[in-house]
Amino acid sequence: MAVPPSLVASPDLQPLRRALISVSDATGMIELGRALVARGVSIAATGSTCKALNAAGVPAENVADIIGFPEILGGRVKTLHPKIHGGLLGIRNDPVHAAEMAEHGIEGFDLVCVNLYPFEATVAKGADYATAVENIDIGGPAMIRAAAKNHGYAAVVVDPADYGRVLAALEEHDGATPLALRKALAAKAFARTAAYDAAVSSWFAAALDEPAPAWRSFSGALAETLRYGENPHQKAAFYSGGTPRPGVATARQLQGKQLSYNNINDTDAAFELVAEFDAATTPAVAIIKHANPCGVAVGDTLAEAYEKALRCDPVSAFGGIVALNRTLDAAAAKRIVEIFTEVIVAPDATEEAAAIVAAKKNLRLLVTGGLPDPAAPGLTVRSVAGGLLVQDRDFGRTEAGDLKVVTKRAPTAAELADLVFAFRVAKHVKSNAIVYAKDGATVGIGAGQMSRVDSSTIAAKKAAEAARALGRAESLALGSVVASDAFFPFADGLVAAAEAGATAVIQPGGSVRDEEVIAAADAAGLAMVFTGMRHFRH
Known part of the structure; x- marks a missing residue:
């Protein structure tokens, strides 16, 4: 009985005699070609790749000459041929495979260097539908997958960064590739084609406005391996999703030690929050601790905004993340570095x-080159046991003109401005969320409680503590406004806010007890507005 081809033992060291190169990214290709030829390796290449190699003095045979058929359909068909795929998939140690390859004049490929049409980059540039479709690679993934499957004999390279790795192995092993390297390259190759297909399928879902496609794939490119996850016993890595949205994934780290898992999570939360405020008109600063804001403010300058934000909860701000919506300037930097801060993130820095x-060598400084658009659509993904939860990013925004006054007293202009400010902050506070604000700054924040009354109580307590830290007898919540991320199911939460000193309330509305809550607001002399939009954040 013949041994199944998949069970034929592959060699540890496979001599590299013949290579196939077909790339859209020519980085390092000429240098690779020269190094291979110097080792006596023959090269086959597709049209434009072959021309570039030959023009640089690197001898390469055109695939069209090997298969006896020209590239057709504008280059859509050029490698889908038995003489190519037989050379990729043939198991050299299997007698049947070897006989068939010899019968049909098929030579094996020991090295396959292929990278794909730049579909992701094309889409990121805002290409139209037809252009995006034309940049979907077909032959490339087929060759990559074939060579990766046959890694017992073929080394497949999808990333120019790995050319040096292959050349080093050839030097070490006298012109052969070791099986361990071929396995590692095959794993990377399958990951690349999976990510590529995920990008194509996600683009199709968006192009067709399909919120729940039958299969959903997500991918990312490794940005860095992290020291650990949320806790030291958890392994972790950070992946870039490949989208151009400015943020922690696209930022340049100008200085400081490596970001941790928690740093990245908190920095993302901080920067998304501060982007809610228009940098062209309003300097804004957000201070985040454990993914919740402990102080947010706007001011005439970044330094003023930071001072106001810090007042809200100076104790929690210690060891926090500071996000700014404008270029970090010297005045703000001097104030921020006065206390221990983990990360500063801003569009730029002077x-x-x-x-x-830089005087604080461990303090990380990130610049992103821009702000994320809080109104731009996108997806968030969360894993659950056995599955994924996928939803639209919360890009809802509430402007002053969207508000419905439901009490006898309407808010004053100053109260209205603070109400809009407070509700934008509440959108980024873990539910149940209560935010007290005054004069464009948070003065008390209650986050993540099971009861909205508890969140109100904690926020009021924070406001009182902040006042004591400033040497004031009266709570900072006195004369403030209060925002709730969801409706008050009972009047008790609103009453607690009034008792803390709030004069106006913003909430989504929609409770079966809205009339009871409105009556309580009227009885307390509060102005209250409904947004019609809630912002749960779990």
Whole structure:
């Protein structure tokens, strides 16, 4: 009985005699070709790749000459042929395979270097539908998968960064590739084609406005391996999703030690929050601790906004993340570095500001080149046991003109501005969320409680503690406004806010007891507005 081809033992060291190169990213290709030829390796290449190699003095045979058929259909068909795929998939040690390859004049490929049409980059640039479709690679993934499956004999390279790795192995093993390297390259190759297909399928879902496709794939490119996850016993890594949205994944780290898992999570939360405020008109600062804001403010300058934000909860701000919606300047930098801070993230930083931060060698400074658009659509993904929860990013926004006054007293202009501010902050606070704000700054935040009354109580307590830290007798919540991320199911939460000193309330509305809550607001002399939109964040 013949041994199944899949069970034929592959060699540990496979001599590299013949290579196939077909790339859209020509980085390092000429240098690779020269190094291979110097080792006596023959090269086959597809049209444009072959021309580029030959023009650089690297001898390469055109695939069209090997198969006896020209590229057709504008280059859509050029490698889908038995003489190519037989050379990729043939098991050299299997007698049947070897006989068939010899019969049909098929030579095996020991190295396959293929990278794909730049579909992701094309889509990121805003290409139209037809252009995006034309950049979906067909032959490339087929060759990659074939060579990766046959890694017992073929080394497959999908990333120019790995050319040096292959050349080093050839030097070490006298012109052969070791099986361990071929396995590692095959694993990377399958991951690349999976990510590529995920990008194509996700683009189709968006292009067709399909919120729940039958299969959903997500992918990312490794940005860095992290020291550990949320806790030291958890392994972790950070992946870039490949979208151009400015943020922690696209940022340049100007200085400081490596970001941790928790740093990345908190920095993302901070930067998404501060982006709620228009940088063109309003300097804004957010201070985050454990993914919740402990102080947010706007001001005439970043330094003023930071001072106001810090007042809200200076104890929690210690060891926090500071996000700014404008270029970090020297005045703000001087104030921020006065207390221990883990990360500063901003669209940019002046040279003077960067020099000030540099005095704190462990403090990470990230610049993103821009702000994320809080109104832009996108997806969030969360794993659950056995599955994924996928939803639209919360890109809902509430402006002053969207509000419905439901009490006898309407808010004053100052109260209205603070109500809009407070509700934008509440959107980024873990539910149940209560936010007290005054003069464009949070003065008390209650986050993540099972009871909305408890959140109100904690926020009021924080406001009182902040006042004591400033040497004031009266709570900072006195004369403030209060925002709730969801409706008050009972009047008790609203009454607690009034007792803390709030004069106006913003909430979504929609409770069966809305009339009771409105009556309580009227009895307390509060102005209250409904948004019609809630912002649960779990």
